[in-house]
Amino acid sequence: MTDALLFREVTKRYGRRAAPALDACSFRVPTGAVCGLVGPNGAGKTTAFSVVSGFLLADSGEVSILGEPGFSPARLKGRLGVLPQDAELPDRHTPPELLVHLGRLQGLSAAEARSESERVLTLVRLEDRIDSAIATLSHGMRRRVAVASALVGRPELVLLDEPLAGLDPVQAHSLRDALAALRGQTTLVVSSHNLAELERICDWVVMLDHGRCVRQGPLSEVTGQRGVVVWELAGDPPLSALTEHLPHHSWRRDGTHWVQEAPAGADLDAASVVVMRLLVEAGVGVRGVQRGVSLETSFLEGRD
């Protein structure tokens, strides 16, 4: 699989004496992936997005974007869509006026840009606010206009920095559905503090901390979906029986949950049947089962 985005040893400092926002950071995002870029405040997520978008110039290292060496508005015209985290929209215009302008700058004709504007505004459910000046829209609506701007012209690579920030639950739900619908149409990189939200739409994860990539890969690998089962039980499990029947599996308590770690290549489906039978025989109720740990747990483990 080719990479839509590739960082090689990228370093960026805001000032000579400042700690690096990106510190020899290397990661990749495969073409077609829906990637979650996760990390705590100051991890370097927004800086990474800004370097890709050409807003910030890296001090060293290489960035490959859709096969192009670094950001170039001429070579990437219309191929890259970005939602900057804290950029204010030019607010004197209506959403269609702004989106048509941006679409035309991407190389679309006036008619194509108008059609694209209608499409993306429908996608973010703002089709009924096309006559309102952006200045009169709520924060959430402006956020959706900004998301729409990143989707104009169906770019091959879309970077969304905190797209759900400031949205109410209904808006967040509808936008998450809209983003999930992009799977297979474009390579999507989404940064968010809300790991539960990200987990629902991502299939690839890049974890940043202190400007470095601490973990990356398919979501299933990062969260251990191939070797870990998390059980939420009404009581303690029959550990001796479990160890007897599944001798290569290990068990550990994690708060209110029990984590079953299987050896590489184990048949987790078959093993789960055995565990369920032993739990029932021991009279231990099962409240929930999850393949792999949550993205949040995985991230916290990665930081340790």
Added chain:
Amino acid sequence: MTELRDIGLIASFEVRRAVRTWRALALIVLYVVATAGAAYVFTQIIGAAEQSLASTLGVPATDTPGTMLTELKANREFRGALSQAVGGTDQLDALLQWPLLAIFHLWFSFLLVPFFAASASAESIALDVRTRALRFEALRTGRLEIVLGRFLGQLLLTGLAAAASIGGVWTVGMLYMVGHTPLGLATGLVWFAVRAWFFSIPFVGIGVACSQLTASPAWARVLAISMTAGSWVALGIARWLETRGDGWAIVADLLIQILPQGWLMTMWAPGLDWMVAALVCSALGLVAVGLGYARFAGRDL
């Protein structure tokens, strides 16, 4: 071609945005009021000069300015003052074919336009860098296209202000002064407004250049106005250096060539000679924008 298209798109968006911004409209209205007000004061000065002349000549005076323009234009003191302002008696004679009010408007525009143009255009980029709104365009086109588009947009806005001022001055001229026809005054004002617009180009360039240096619109404006004022001071220094001998005269000559005000007298030239100054002013404007771009091209947005 793509670059030119992008420059045009950005310029057009800049104009539409500015027209919807009260601040830009307020500046244009201020410019119109200032030029119309100055024109009114000028008509009163002409009226006073005519009354004084009538008293000297022993003829009856009238209250309407412009009734003794023929005599006034022939008056030696009046001609002396005017010829100093426009760069010589030959140029003055050629210019006096135009309505006096139009000539005054051009002279006043030469004073006002630099500050207006530099101040208004100083916000064009700095504000969007501060709010990061510039990122939406910077993702889609080159920084040079953005800068040139904003520069062109500001030139169009300055042209809009110059055009609007024609209406104000024309109205004042028709209400408070006689001695010119409506069409004659309008033609003179339009023809001279074009010259004033060309003279604004270097100062729009200075404004856009300053706007590229900082993310603070206020600081960019202070810088642009200071540089504009500084260019007048530099002209004064150059004129002084001219009188100090050969070596200094060369320095002075060089300085005068690169200052827009150094071409001011050529701007008054009759016929099409003023177009040389217009071309030089256009080039100076682009050089100013280019100097700002040298910093802007390599900075974080």
